[in-house]
Amino acid sequence: MRYIEVTVDTPAEEIDRRCEEMSAMGVGGFVIENEADFQAFLENNHQYWDYVDDELEQKFAGVSRIKCYLTDDGEGKKTLRAIRAAYGDVPVSTVEDSDWENNWREYYKPIEVGEKLVVVPEWEPIPEGGRVALRLDPGLIFGTGSHPTTRMCLAALENYVNQNTRVLDLGCGSGILGIGALVLGAGSCLGCDIDPKAPDVVMANAALNGIGGDRLSACSGDVVADASLRRRFGTGYDLVLANIVSDVILPLAPHVPGFLAPGGVFITSGIIEGRQDEVRAAVERAGLVIVEHRCEEEWHQFTAVSR
Numbered sequence: 001m002r003y004i005e006v007t008v009d010t011p012a013e014e015i016d017r018r019c020e021e022m023s024a025m026g027v028g029g030f031v032i033e034n035e036a037d038f039q040a041f042l043e044n045n046h047q048y049w050d051y052v053d054d055e056l057e058q059k060f061a062g063v064s065r066i067k068c069y070l071t072d073d074g075e076g077k078k079t080l081r082a083i084r085a086a087y088g089d090v091p092v093s094t095v096e097d098s099d100w101e102n103n104w105r106e107y108y109k110p111i112e113v114g115e116k117l118v119v120v121p122e123w124e125p126i127p128e129g130g131r132v133a134l135r136l137d138p139g140l141i142f143g144t145g146s147h148p149t150t151r152m153c154l155a156a157l158e159n160y161v162n163q164n165t166r167v168l169d170l171g172c173g174s175g176i177l178g179i180g181a182l183v184l185g186a187g188s189c190l191g192c193d194i195d196p197k198a199p200d201v202v203m204a205n206a207a208l209n210g211i212g213g214d215r216l217s218a219c220s221g222d223v224v225a226d227a228s229l230r231r232r233f234g235t236g237y238d239l240v241l242a243n244i245v246s247d248v249i250l251p252l253a254p255h256v257p258g259f260l261a262p263g264g265v266f267i268t269s270g271i272i273e274g275r276q277d278e279v280r281a282a283v284e285r286a287g288l289v290i291v292e293h294r295c296e297e298e299w300h301q302f303t304a305v306s307r
């Protein structure tokens with residue numbers, strides 16, 4: 001089926017009233033695009049990122065509008081006439097009822113990472129070539145292997161994994177880093193993320209790789225703010241991973257040595273250009289020695305060891 005996409009430019013203060021009016025005309029649902037809401041969302045969730053793409057910000061610059069989708073038939077066209085009678089000659093376009101739920105999958109293909117890994121979406125066959133496959137459902141939560149920070153962390157951890165390695169993955173997201181360590185042979189991993197949905201996602205992705213609860217566990221919580229959570233995690237980890245953002249890495253850094261075994265390794269990224277010196281200083285202030293610094297596409301990654 002085809003649908004008619006209708007765009008109604010609307011002052012922000014009139015959006016609620018106009019949605020009520022359009023509902024009375026027969027519109028069943030709305031997409032609200034508003035610059036003020038977008039900026040408020042960024043401000044209220046700034047702990048999750050240091051950088052927002054300029055193109056995305058430009059897309060919302062000066063925007064305040066309502067979009068709706070009408071069936072391209074007599075009933076939908078009747079509703080469109082009512083909308084135009086109320087608000088003038090609003091712009092429309094036609095969209096096909098394609099498989100919106102699954103079309104995004106075509107953008108995810110196997111990604112070779114470092115020297116050993118290949119990240120493979122769950123529906124794709126494992127490529128030939130001898131790399132270790134890391135299966136992932138990219139639709140579940142952040143962490144697909146396509147972002148430079150994830151690639152750099154995966155490449156770095158290859159050098160520090162053996163069968164006895166005990167891993168702590170902070171800000172685990174999809175679990176890609178911890179699971180990556182496990183498919184490379186690490187003994188065990190504990191993951192933690194502030195997002196309460198993350199533990200289920202981590203375990204679902206682990207199952208795709210044949211990894212069970214005997215080697216991997218995951219929980220949700222704020223490791224920076226919650227001292228009881230840090231105590232629960234304990235110490236003696238050979239590898240601590242944190243692909244988050246600078247504003248979280250900075251307060252996290254003082255706690256990292258407490259998690260690490262002597263000679264343990266801290267791998268961190270999510271550090272946008274311009275924040276690397278702050279993060280380096282915080283890591284060194286915590287008593288860790290930085291042994292490697294990578295940079296890719298304006299993102300930075302540090303590898304540090306405990307004394």
